[in-house]
Amino acid sequence: MANKSKPKPKPTQHSVYLYIPNIIGYIRILLNCYAFAICFSSKRLFSALYFLSFVCDAVDGWCARKFNQSSTFGAVLDMVTDRISTACLLVILSQVYRPSLVFLSLLALDIASHWLQMYSSFLAGKASHKDVKDSSNWLFKLYYGNRMFMGYCCVACEVLYIALFLISNNHTEDLMDVVVTTLKEGSPLSILVGISLFGCSVKQVINIIQMKTAADACVLYDTEKKQKP
Numbered sequence: 001m002a003n004k005s006k007p008k009p010k011p012t013q014h015s016v017y018l019y020i021p022n023i024i025g026y027i028r029i030l031l032n033c034y035a036f037a038i039c040f041s042s043k044r045l046f047s048a049l050y051f052l053s054f055v056c057d058a059v060d061g062w063c064a065r066k067f068n069q070s071s072t073f074g075a076v077l078d079m080v081t082d083r084i085s086t087a088c089l090l091v092i093l094s095q096v097y098r099p100s101l102v103f104l105s106l107l108a109l110d111i112a113s114h115w116l117q118m119y120s121s122f123l124a125g126k127a128s129h130k131d132v133k134d135s136s137n138w139l140f141k142l143y144y145g146n147r148m149f150m151g152y153c154c155v156a157c158e159v160l161y162i163a164l165f166l167i168s169n170n171h172t173e174d175l176m177d178v179v180v181t182t183l184k185e186g187s188p189l190s191i192l193v194g195i196s197l198f199g200c201s202v203k204q205v206i207n208i209i210q211m212k213t214a215a216d217a218c219v220l221y222d223t224e225k226k227q228k229p
Helices: 013-017 020-037 043-066 072-096 101-123 138-145 147-167 175-184 188-227
Strands: none
Touching: 013 072, 020 043, 020 072, 043 072, 043 147, 072 101, 072 147, 101 188, 138 147, 138 188, 147 175, 147 188, 175 188
16 A cells, blocks of 8 residues: 655645744844944944845745745735835935935835735735736836846945945035046946946846736726726
């Protein structure tokens, strides 16, 4: 008689909290808390810790796939950590550079576009906000469909923000002057800023597309709901 394989134990509430990728998520939160606590007293250490937390974002995703530990809680934890850490850095940059409205606008766009995308995906019954196969915009589909392109845009944003924070000298810097001066230097830093600036610009265009697409999906849901008898 053939031996029957034992059924795999179902995950419990506590076991999901202790998934490897979720533990990495908790570590990311601690890294960010300490990083922002010392951001003005030790810029380089802050930048290293912040970027390490950002790298861990890719690591927890790999662990989730490797160990089959993907979870809704983990996905939400991941996105909330990303949004809050980026938002905090943008707030700091808004206090360092003028006009501060540039960074506050980027913060609002980032949160609004991702919130609308998450909610519209929920209304459509999708398992992930990255499921954009039904979108008609090629750039939007390329972003979520090509992991390398998405990674470049995300890394470019974070690297640009960190670089701007590192090269700031006081709390009244003119953003345009600093960027132009840095690009004209012809140094490795200027090349890094230039590459990051392009990727970050593409990311903001995608955020606008995402916000508009998600808003249209919400409006369509309302329209179809009212048309039902």
